Amino acid sequence: MRDFTPIDKVVMVFDQSLRAVFSPQQGTARPNPADAVDEAELTASERQHVIGLMRVNHAGEIAAQALYNGQAVTARNEEVRERMEESAREETDHLAWCKGRVEELDGHTSYLGPLWYWGSFAIGAAAGAAGDKWSLGFVKETEDQVGAHLEKHLQSLPKQDEKSRAILRQMAEDEARHGDKAVDLGGVPLPAPIKGLMRLTSKVMTTLAYRI
Numbered sequence: 001m002r003d004f005t006p007i008d009k010v011v012m013v014f015d016q017s018l019r020a021v022f023s024p025q026q027g028t029a030r031p032n033p034a035d036a037v038d039e040a041e042l043t044a045s046e047r048q049h050v051i052g053l054m055r056v057n058h059a060g061e062i063a064a065q066a067l068y069n070g071q072a073v074t075a076r077n078e079e080v081r082e083r084m085e086e087s088a089r090e091e092t093d094h095l096a097w098c099k100g101r102v103e104e105l106d107g108h109t110s111y112l113g114p115l116w117y118w119g120s121f122a123i124g125a126a127a128g129a130a131g132d133k134w135s136l137g138f139v140k141e142t143e144d145q146v147g148a149h150l151e152k153h154l155q156s157l158p159k160q161d162e163k164s165r166a167i168l169r170q171m172a173e174d175e176a177r178h179g180d181k182a183v184d185l186g187g188v189p190l191p192a193p194i195k196g197l198m199r200l201t202s203k204v205m206t207t208l209a210y211r212i
Contacts, residue, residue, distance in 0.1 A: 030093050032097050033097070033170040034097065034164070034166045037163045038162075040163070046161070047106075049156075050101075050157065050161055051105050051107030052211070053156060053210070054098050054167075055098075055210065056153075056206045056210050057098045057150075057153065058095065058209075059110040059116050061095045061098055062113050062116045062120075064120075064146070065088055065095065066124060067120045067121070067127075067138075067139075067142065068084045068087050068091065070124025070126075071124040071128040071135050071138075071139070072085050072088070073128065074128030080135070083181060087139075090174060094174070104163075110208075111212050112212055123201075124138075132185075133186050136183070136188075138190060140182040141194075141195055142179075142198065143182070145199060147175050147176055150172040151172065153168055154168050
């Protein structure tokens with residue numbers, strides 16, 4: 001197996017960021033859960049609301065890619081590193097599905113993608129540097145908060161929009177599995193102030209991404 005130089009690793013980090021933010025997302029071989037669902041008739045206001053929600057979810061998946069990639073860079077244990085990279089690959093499905101849904105509705109993804117990526121990468125790298133058990137605990141708390149956020153979006157979607165609902169349901173299932181994986185690898189609960197700061201950061205991101 002090739003040993004990568006520090007310069008190789010820097011180039012790879014930047015390549016990952018460009019792919020997450022700008023490249024057409026192909027995801028893995030998993031089918032889009034919305035493909036088998038018929039499009040519903042939406043009013044103009046409903047359409048804009050769904051675009052906003054799915055734009056938020058796409059921005060969240062950019063952040064998730066960055067968190068996992070940042071944690072993989074600083075992970076001490078090789079198994080932890082591999083599992084972080086595996087979860088990041090699975091999250092590319094979510095990127096592809098959310099981006100596709102936004103475009104189906106003639107919307108655009110967030111213009112602040114680079115900010116979401118590099119801010120989250122720094123947080124992920126810092127969490128990884130704190131130690132694997134804290135890094136994994138950060139993953140668990142992140143996935144729990146994302147799950148709660150997805151549940152709110154499921155309730156907020158127009159009742160007839162089953163295409164978006166199918167995507168969010170599958171995302172919620174995947175996020176729960178990633179959180180459980182982190183606990184199995186030794187993740188520990190985070191202190192309450194850290195959880196509160198994470199919720200505040202998430203609130204800022206979701207508010208901006210819904211509009212921009």
